[in-house]
Amino acid sequence: MTAVDMAARGDEKDSVTTNHGCTTTTKTKECSENVFVGIGDQMAGVVRFGDKVKEHTFPPTDSCPSHQPTLAVASKTVIINEKGAGRRKDKYKGSEEISTGYPTVWIGGG
Ligand SMILES: [Zn+2]
Secondary structure (H helix, E strand, C coil), rough: CCEEECCCCCCCCEECCCCCCCCCCCEEEECCCCCEEEEECEEEEEEEEECCCCEEEECCCCCCCECCCCCCCCCCEEECCCCCECECCCCCCCEECCCCCCCEEEECCC
């Protein structure tokens, strides 16, 4: 959980550390379709509570099946499309943690 950190953008604009085997890093995916952060080719919708990370492979089996967990931690006070806004260091339901964000937009709220 984080108090204030950089806004996370979807559409694979920000990175995610999975903290598990098979795939160690992936990207953000689902996000708002009408609330954006960034300029030019760095612009993308803000990630929100419940949005899915980019599909990636994970243990425990040797075959590394894919999964696509949803964002489980987000701001409780900055609400986008009636969902909490996602930030760097917020976590998805697996063990995935957003590792980058947009450097000039910071979001607080638990
Ligand atoms: Zn995963």
